[in-house]
Amino acid sequence: MTILESFLFMIIVLPGVEVIPEWTFWSCRYVNVVIMADDSVQRIEHCAFYRCRSLVFVKLSTNLEYIGNGVFNACYSLTSIFIPPSCREIGNGAFYDCTKLIIFSVPHQTRLGETVITNTALVRASPFESVLDGYYANQQGRVHEWIKNLNQGEEYALHRACSAFNPLKEIIYGIVKRKGPSSFKKRNEIGMTPLDYLEANPFVRHELDQRALMKQYVLEMMGGTM
Structure with a gap:
């Protein structure tokens, strides 16, 4: 089944694709842009974009409901991600080791898994004294609440x-x-x-x-x- 067009360093997920299977784009090291059709993808499964180390821009589907464990793990160049309101859950370690990730816009209702943004620039910029080098395993609830309320008021x-x-x-x-x-x-x-x-x-x-x-x-x- 063909689910995408790929050219230069861009991946475009075509309309009609509802699921990106696990490990689909694992270690596509030169891809730097991923664009999903607006109303298409509902699920991104385990480690689908794991270690796409040059990835800098992602536009998620507006119907996305689930991001699996480790989906964007070790995407070292990714600096921002905007999660649509339709997303109910983001799995464990989905953005683990995205070391440059500083903008993580996520709806309040989205459930965040364990270590979802561990070792990111965002966590390193957090005000919690016990966060050490981007690791926060002992206070996930507090960190996740802080992230969701970052721009309140x-x-x-x-x-x-x-x-x-x-x-x-x-x-x-x-x-x-x-x-x-x-x-x-x-x-x-x-x-x-x-x-x-x-x-x-x-x-x-x-x-x-x-x-x-x-x-x-x-x-x-x-x-x-x-």
């Missing part, structure tokens, strides 16, 4: 809007109007700005970018229109 409203599964221009622009354009540069607890989230978010529409938002802001302040 009015102070980080723009961070949340830019990292949303379906970021809306109207919401983002409303926050920028309220807080000013400098809010794009405000850093959160792990040093990320709203612009960092917006640029990394694979679900952002093409017309939604900082330049367009700033143009709209300036025109409105001058009494003009788009």
Whole structure:
């Protein structure tokens, strides 16, 4: 069964594919982009992308329900991942040893397995004194709760809007109007700005970018229109 097209360093999972079997892309060391059809893949099984060490960009299916154990383990170049609201569970060690992973946008309702993001940049940036070099086996509940609540509160409203599964221009622009354009540069607890989230978010529409938002802001302040 053919489930993908592969060219250059990109993998595109075609519409109609509901499951990516275990170990399918194991150690595809030169692949750096994975894009899944929006409403297709529901499950990614055990170690499907294990040790894809050059992988830097992943767009998951909007119908994804399950990420298995070790799926993205040892994807050393991956810096961000955005989990859709449909995802009910992420298995043990799914992002273990993704050493550069700093943005992990995950819904509150998604159940996180053990050591799911052990030895990542995100865990190393956590405020817990007992986290040592990215390992947190003794306090998984606390770490996972911290991750899911990282951008809570009015102070980080723009961070949340830019990292949303379906970021809306109207919401983002409303926050920028309220807080000013400098809010794009405000850093959160792990040093990320709203612009960092917006640029990394694979679900952002093409017309939604900082330049367009700033143009709209300036025109409105001058009494003009788009």
